[in-house]
Amino acid sequence: MADAPFTKTSYNHHDPDVAQDPYRIFADVRAQCPMGRSEALGGFYFPTTYDGVKRVFSDFRFFTSTKGSGLPDQVIRLLPVDLDPPQHTRWRRVLNRFFTREAADADRPRVQGIADTLIDSFIAKGEADLVGELTRPLLAMTMLPVLGIPTQHLRMLSDKLLWMVHNRTLDHEGWLQRYGEMGAFLTAMAAERRAMPRQDDLLQCLIDEEFDGARLTDEQCYQVLMLTLFGALDSTSSAMSGALYHLALHPADKGRLVSGEVAWADAIEEFLRFTSPIQALRRTVVQPTEVDRCPLAEGDVVLALNGAANRDPQKFPDPDTVRIERDAREHLSFGSGAHVCIGRHFARVMLDVCLRTVLQRLEDYAVVPGFSPEYTPSEARALKSLPVTFTPA
């Protein structure tokens, strides 16, 4: 196999066993031919170097998103992530204003209020699951109002979406059924909203504005809302819980943050790199090219692995170790290129508020003895739970 331009593996991001430690597989591939090949899910290639992954994300003239960005395919096209520039750019321009750095910074007091309310609800108990009781609801309660989705639906949407994300290839019928339910709910919500008083949120914008020269149908509003919900209900929670897990196990790092020896902003980039909440996005080759020394042909499916790029030792020395002081700003946790995560500024604000508040209010929190971390499979990898104890207050 030494002459093969790729390394054969059985890698499948939906495999629950693989999700526990995908990085070992990426390192094995990188040490052989750095382009991986799996026959799972219809067959796909996956570069494992930082430069290889970044090129797939950046070079849309070779790697299109228009055949879908999920593997396997989603039931619907998600907008605008399944578009290429310049069409994508015209969509994104309309959406960006809800997600600017300024908008995220201005929302910080509200995020702080949500974090405090959530912690108030369990601080007297002296124990909590920080995933179920803090990081997931903090993300959802922060983002749903930005999107224009009433928080009364939070639990229903969150339960359904998480099930969908993590059981897509394990229970296809159940996945289709929930997709149908989400579609009916979000399409109806868009329709109802047209008759309601105007509000300043994303859904209003989807209803009012022209995208690439045309108004959206209720169905298209659903295609955007569905995509944004993946970000609003799942992704950032993974970075927050992963960071809290690390800090619980590494009191010295806690101390360095509290004392100011290491800047929060630096540590947050390192937590984003290390946790890589979104692991994989699919692209399709539209003209022959070469990545990680492997020729690719038109029609080949390529999985761009954020997590593989973030653990390339050529880019980040000793990549499997959290070093909160390192300069990790070039990580690919938010992707790269046209589709760079629209919610990244909100993600950083949430991480900052969440971590500071936990270190301040649950100062002595510790992971319960015997806890063994378990991670969700799929494009999104996250701790399933983080049970901790602390001095009640």
Add this chain to the structure above:
Amino acid sequence: MVTISFVRPDGARHDVDAAIGESLMAAAVRNGVPGIEGECGGACACATCHVFLSPAWESVANPASDHELAMLDCAIGVTAESRLACQIAVTEAMNGLYVATPQSQR
């Protein structure tokens, strides 16, 4: 290294040291020049590094590709002087270059 000046619509000027071969966008972002976002990281895929290059300086810059022109279509307030800063490579001849930045990238 050469010195490039980015000038805001209100006249505020930001002088930055740019390395030969890097893009004007990269030099601007690295130095925190306001008004240049470079959201896509230089892939000519987002049109958030829109700048204006006066005809006096046109000859020192590589010409715009068809792809850059197509992406400029997505920028705001485009004129005949519009360019995407991520597509202009810094050269020795650019020492003292003035680049105007737009009111907004979005």
